[in-house]
Amino acid sequence: AKLFIGTVVNSRALGEIEILENVAVAVNESGNITSITALDSPDYERTVTCFTPESIVRLPKYAFIIPGFIDCHIHSPQYRYAGTGTDVPLMNWLNKYAFPTERRFLDDADFATKTYSRLIKRCLSNGTTTACFFATIHLYPTLNFVSLIREAGMRAFVGKVSMDQNSPKYYVEDTNEAISAADEFVKAVLETSGDARAALVTPVITPRFLPTCSPQLLKSLAAIAKKYDVPIQSHMSEALDEIEYVHQLYGKADPEIFAENGLLTCKTIMAHSIHLSDGDIKILRDHGTGIAHCPLSNYFFADGILRTRHLLRSGIKVGLGSDIAGGYSVSILENMRHAVISSKILVSQRKRTIGTANKESDETDEISYKDAFYLATMGGAQVLNIDHVVGAIEVGKAFDAIVVHCADDNGNGIGGMEVWSDDTAESLFEKFINLGGVENMKSVYVAGNKVV
Ligand code: GUN
Numbered sequence: 001a002k003l004f005i006g007t008v009v010n011s012r013a014l015g016e017i018e019i020l021e022n023v024a025v026a027v028n029e030s031g032n033i034t035s036i037t038a039l040d041s042p043d044y045e046r047t048v049t050c051f052t053p054e055s056i057v058r059l060p061k062y063a064f065i066i067p068g069f070i071d072c073h074i075h076s077p078q079y080r081y082a083g084t085g086t087d088v089p090l091m092n093w094l095n096k097y098a099f100p101t102e103r104r105f106l107d108d109a110d111f112a113t114k115t116y117s118r119l120i121k122r123c124l125s126n127g128t129t130t131a132c133f134f135a136t137i138h139l140y141p142t143l144n145f146v147s148l149i150r151e152a153g154m155r156a157f158v159g160k161v162s163m164d165q166n167s168p169k170y171y172v173e174d175t176n177e178a179i180s181a182a183d184e185f186v187k188a189v190l191e192t193s194g195d196a197r198a199a200l201v202t203p204v205i206t207p208r209f210l211p212t213c214s215p216q217l218l219k220s221l222a223a224i225a226k227k228y229d230v231p232i233q234s235h236m237s238e239a240l241d242e243i244e245y246v247h248q249l250y251g252k253a254d255p256e257i258f259a260e261n262g263l264l265t266c267k268t269i270m271a272h273s274i275h276l277s278d279g280d281i282k283i284l285r286d287h288g289t290g291i292a293h294c295p296l297s298n299y300f301f302a303d304g305i306l307r308t309r310h311l312l313r314s315g316i317k318v319g320l321g322s323d324i325a326g327g328y329s330v331s332i333l334e335n336m337r338h339a340v341i342s343s344k345i346l347v348s349q350r351k352r353t354i355g356t357a358n359k360e361s362d363e364t365d366e367i368s369y370k371d372a373f374y375l376a377t378m379g380g381a382q383v384l385n386i387d388h389v390v391g392a393i394e395v396g397k398a399f400d401a402i403v404v405h406c407a408d409d410n411g412n413g414i415g416g417m418e419v420w421s422d423d424t425a426e427s428l429f430e431k432f433i434n435l436g437g438v439e440n441m442k443s444v445y446v447a448g449n450k451v452v
C-alpha cells in the first residue's frame with residue numbers, strides 16, 4: 001500500500017480540469033485508490049497512521065499527479081520504423097512499409113521480442129499506462145507480445161490482426177485459418193488471465209480494415225467477439241484512397257459495411273473515422289461505437305481533420321491514438337497537442353469556406369488543451385469501456401498514474417518547461433501539456449505498481 005501526498009489534476013468532463021491541492025491519495029495492495037483526503041482534515045490524520053514512512057510518497061513543490069495516458073490505437077510491429085517512411089499515401093504505404101515489416105515478426109523471434117520490449121518501455125516512460133494494440137497476423141508471435149506486456153505490468157488491449165484478401169502473398173491468411181487463429185488467440189489470452197497482472201491484458205478481435213477482409217471473415221469475427229464478449233477494433237473511413245477502394249469493392253461507405261457485418265458494438269474501437277456523413281455518425285451513435293482520434297497520423301494520410309467536438313456533441317466516445325507508425329510519435333502528450341492544433345486548422349479552414357458570419361458554429365470545432373487532456377484520459381477510458389477502472393485519480397479506480405515534476409530541487413524548470421515563482425498549479429499543468437515531456441515524468445504507475 002502507498003500514500004501519495006501532493007496535488008492531483010483530473011479531467012472528468014470535457015473542457016474541465018479538477019485540481020486537488022494538498023491531498024493524500026491512499027492506494028491499497030490491489031492497486032486501487034481507497035481514499036483521497038485533504039491534508040487539513042481529521043480523515044487525513046487517521047489515514048496517515050496506517051502507512052509506514054517508506055510507503056509515503058511526498059511530492060515536492062512544482063509537481064502533481066495525473067491519470068496515466070490512454071493510447072487507443074497503436075501498431076506495435078510498426079514501431080520498428082517509427083519516425084521514418086511517411087512519404088506516400090496510405091494504400092501505397094501499407095505495401096511499401098507496413099506489410100514487409102509486419103511479415104518479419106513471423107520467423108524472427110529476436111527481432112520481434114526486441115521491437116516489442118522497446119516499444120512497451122517507450123510507451124510506459126511516455127506515461128501511456130493503457131494502450132490498444134494491433135500486432136501482426138501471426139498467432140504465436142502475438143501471444144509472445146502479450147507475455148511481454150504482462151511481464152512489464154502494462155494495461156493493454158491486444159489484437160492479432162486478421163486479413164484474408166487484397167494483401168500481398170507473403171502477408172495474408174486463408175479465410176478459415178484466419179477465423180480459427182482469431183478464436184484461438186482470444187481463447188489463449190482469456191485462459192491465461194488468472195492473476196491480477198495477467199488480467200490487465202484484454203484480447204481484441206482485429207479485422208485490419210475493409211479492403212483486406214472478406215465478408216465471410218468479417219461475419220465470423222463478429223461472431224467470435226460475441227461468443228467471448230470481447231472488444232473489436234479496426235480502421236474506418238481513414239483516407240480518400242481507402243474509401244474509394246472500398247467503394248469500388250462494395251459500392252458503399254465503411255460504416256454501413258461494418259454495421260451490416262455485425263462489427264459495430266458498444267465495445268468497438270474504430271480508428272480515424274475522418275470522412276463520416278451525418279448518417280454514418282448516427283450509425284456509430286446508435287451502436288455505441290467509439291473513435292480513436294489519431295491527429296498526427298491524420299496529417300500524413302487522412303486527407304482531412306476529425307471533427308472531434310462535433311462527434312462528441314453527437315454523443316460519440318472519442319479517445320486519442322498514436323497510430324504508430326502512421327503517426328511517428330508514441331507520445332500521447334504530442335498527440336494531444338496535435339489534436340488542439342489540427343482543430344485550429346479545421347476552424348480556420350471552415351471560416352474561409354463558410355465565412356466569418358458563421359462564427360458560432362465554427363468555434364464549436366475547436367479543442368482546448370483541457371479537452372485534449374480529457375480525450376487522453378477519460379475519453380480513452382470510455383472508448384475502451386474501462387472508465388469504471390481508470391481515466392481519473394478517483395476513489396474506487398485503479399492507481400494508473402503519472403507523477404509529474406516540473407522543476408528540480410533548485411526550482412529550475414525540467415526539460416522544456418520554465419517555472420516561475422508566481423506559477424499556479426493550473427499554469428504548471430497547462431505548461432506541462434504544451435511543453436512537457438518524458439523528462440518531467442518522474443514515475444509512472446499501473447494498478448499501483450511502479451513501472452517507470
Ligand atoms: N489501414 C489499414 N492498415 C493500416 C495501418 O497499418 N495503419 C494505418 N494508419 N491505417 C491502416
Ligand code: FE
Nearest residue numbers: 235271323326
Ligand atoms: Fe492504424
